[in-house]
Amino acid sequence: MPERLSDIGEFGLIDRIHALIRREGFRSNRVTLGIGDDTAAFLPRSDCELLVTCDALVEGRHFLPDRISPFDLGRRAMTQNISDIGAMGGRPLYALVSLGLRKDTAVSWIMALYRGFLEEMKPFKAAIIGGNLTESGNGLFIDITVVGEVVRGKGVHRSGARPGDLILVSGYPGESAAGLQLLLHSKPEKDRLNHPLVQRYNNPTHRAFLGAALAETGLVTAMIDISDGLLGDLGHLCAASKSGAEIFKEKLLLSDNLRRAADHLGLDPYDWVLGDSDDYELILTCRPEHGPRLQILTGLETSVPLTEIGRITKSAGAVSIIQADGTRSLAKPSGWDHFRKKNQPAGK
Amino acid sequence: MPERLSDIGEFGLIDRIHALIRREGFRSNRVTLGIGDDTAAFLPRSDCELLVTCDALVEGRHFLPDRISPFDLGRRAMTQNISDIGAMGGRPLYALVSLGLRKDTAVSWIMALYRGFLEEMKPFKAAIIGGNLTESGNGLFIDITVVGEVVRGKGVHRSGARPGDLILVSGYPGESAAGLQLLLHSKPEKDRLNHPLVQRYNNPTHRAFLGAALAETGLVTAMIDISDGLLGDLGHLCAASKSGAEIFKEKLLLSDNLRRAADHLGLDPYDWVLGDSDDYELILTCRPEHGPRLQILTGLETSVPLTEIGRITKSAGAVSIIQADGTRSLAKPSGWDHFRKKNQPAGK
Numbered sequence: 034m035p036e037r038l039s040d041i042g043e044f045g046l047i048d049r050i051h052a053l054i055r056r057e058g059f060r061s062n063r064v065t066l067g068i069g070d071d072t073a074a075f076l077p078r079s080d081c082e083l084l085v086t087c088d089a090l091v092e093g094r095h096f097l098p099d100r101i102s103p104f105d106l107g108r109r110a111m112t113q114n115i116s117d118i119g120a121m122g123g124r125p126l127y128a129l130v131s132l133g134l135r136k137d138t139a140v141s142w143i144m145a146l147y148r149g150f151l152e153e154m155k156p157f158k159a160a161i162i163g164g165n166l167t168e169s170g171n172g173l174f175i176d177i178t179v180v181g182e183v184v185r186g187k188g189v190h191r192s193g194a195r196p197g198d199l200i201l202v203s204g205y206p207g208e209s210a211a212g213l214q215l216l217l218h219s220k221p222e223k224d225r226l227n228h229p230l231v232q233r234y235n236n237p238t239h240r241a242f243l244g245a246a247l248a249e250t251g252l253v254t255a256m257i258d259i260s261d262g263l264l265g266d267l268g269h270l271c272a273a274s275k276s277g278a279e280i281f282k283e284k285l286l287l288s289d290n291l292r293r294a295a296d297h298l299g300l301d302p303y304d305w306v307l308g309d310s311d312d313y314e315l316i317l318t319c320r321p322e323h324g325p326r327l328q329i330l331t332g333l334e335t336s337v338p339l340t341e342i343g344r345i346t347k348s349a350g351a352v353s354i355i356q357a358d359g360t361r362s363l364a365k366p367s368g369w370d371h372f373r374k375k376n377q378p379a380g381k
Numbered sequence: 382m383p384e385r386l387s388d389i390g391e392f393g394l395i396d397r398i399h400a401l402i403r404r405e406g407f408r409s410n411r412v413t414l415g416i417g418d419d420t421a422a423f424l425p426r427s428d429c430e431l432l433v434t435c436d437a438l439v440e441g442r443h444f445l446p447d448r449i450s451p452f453d454l455g456r457r458a459m460t461q462n463i464s465d466i467g468a469m470g471g472r473p474l475y476a477l478v479s480l481g482l483r484k485d486t487a488v489s490w491i492m493a494l495y496r497g498f499l500e501e502m503k504p505f506k507a508a509i510i511g512g513n514l515t516e517s518g519n520g521l522f523i524d525i526t527v528v529g530e531v532v533r534g535k536g537v538h539r540s541g542a543r544p545g546d547l548i549l550v551s552g553y554p555g556e557s558a559a560g561l562q563l564l565l566h567s568k569p570e571k572d573r574l575n576h577p578l579v580q581r582y583n584n585p586t587h588r589a590f591l592g593a594a595l596a597e598t599g600l601v602t603a604m605i606d607i608s609d610g611l612l613g614d615l616g617h618l619c620a621a622s623k624s625g626a627e628i629f630k631e632k633l634l635l636s637d638n639l640r641r642a643a644d645h646l647g648l649d650p651y652d653w654v655l656g657d658s659d660d661y662e663l664i665l666t667c668r669p670e671h672g673p674r675l676q677i678l679t680g681l682e683t684s685v686p687l688t689e690i691g692r693i694t695k696s697a698g699a700v701s702i703i704q705a706d707g708t709r710s711l712a713k714p715s716g717w718d719h720f721r722k723k724n725q726p727a728g729k
Contacts, residue, residue, distance in 0.1 A: 094518060
């Protein structure tokens, strides 16, 4: 029988985690106090703003333990926080990991989860410097706080978009939503876990390096990462910028995988592209004359495209979708809403 | 019927919380970006170390909604984090609040919870600058990250105690444990909630101002706050300091309330004083010649005593209790352990 949390206890687990992080994690000389005291402590750089964000994953709501490996789950949990830092143009420095666990959780599962966290932090030489462990009555939860930094004045906010700005998006939004559908419509078979779209859901890629490179140019007027879907997050960006947007449907990219999955399930692929999907791609805006330069930079930094999909408008709060034939329709506001009743109108 | 979370949805709730914080919270001019973007951002002071800590409260495990008001619960959740910052000698600056909620959670309950958070932050002019909201399948959870600061070189760690140092403790540890017992042995009646010991459990007081004042002297060699009980946390301090401790039982203070409650329930009050209890009092160590000065300072800062209860010894890991007649016994290592099986020996 595998070793369970109840076999080693809270303080036994803390020792194991501590040892794992010492062995496999990065150590920063700006950290004056890591895991094992009342708080962690670090020395900030005086030329930077500090960024801080937190995000939680809840069992049953955001993940099913039999549909994702603990290593991938750890990567996903860390990626979504790194993505938030990247959407500011910053880089992650430190993480605090707060876990809600069960007595019967396997110790090896928790260790693999931490290896997933560390895997995503490695490229940034970022360190886990603290956290909290508690028993959770029912479902597991993973709540991560990430501290990052951005050079003063270089941070890109959601609120800077102006009418006339181009709207650009990285990669292929919607692939994550498609992967989730494939996962939900399949038995928990190993094979399915290797499907490229399921991988996009279970093991998404942040664009934090790209975000930092784009922010560095000073040409990005607003930026947000996609965790609530393209329309949902574009809506957040427009709301913060007190403006609206129009999207040219024909400019939205559909990957071959996405088309095939939509055919297979008999669904409209644009529902995935526009609707709820946590792809951790970037939506950004810039003056029209700067679009090409940002696209070239993206080509140098990554293998994914940065696609111009529309324009910022003056119509505060309104996002329109323009079809190839020129007909225009007002997009339904979208984005995950965790609490809204199912039978309520989408004001969600 | 009261308004439920499902009536207003996630984004409706975010708007309410945002408005509450704008109206009743403190705004810091070092915060360059508050709630409502991908991350929060702030400008650090160059002469300070930053401190960061997180702590979670889980329904059923750490609180029962029918035994504590949401306002008190909010205060308690924030207090335990502020206490950790205080145990470093620092002061809290910012908080991120991550909540796991149910669709049927009353909106007024959540607003009262936030008022509790803000109540505890007010004395420090500290601000809530971010967070996360999610649906939690079953129990509620409240996970708070607090960022604080301490002047460089003034932070007090757990690891600085040396053999011969005095051990001092603030206030009356054990009162919180007694309050919990009274609460568990009573029906959920309003009257019981007003009992001073129940108040110590439901509405504990941190010693962060005292911690900062003591740290400022430069005379405190090690410090920790009591969240795992006096023996548990003294054990953590000794472990970090690679030393042991001896406690003189007759020096441990018993408040009148504690004595009476122990009589009432037929229990040994010293089990509360020494055992699992989250009192958020401070345990600290100093060279023997500095004890009186720290006690006088405490008298000026607070209304609670700072009591000398024992000495740090060379016996790494061993905590002894010395009775009035001189007999000595090795204390059982203690401290909450969330995961250990009940039938296992206390190595917990």
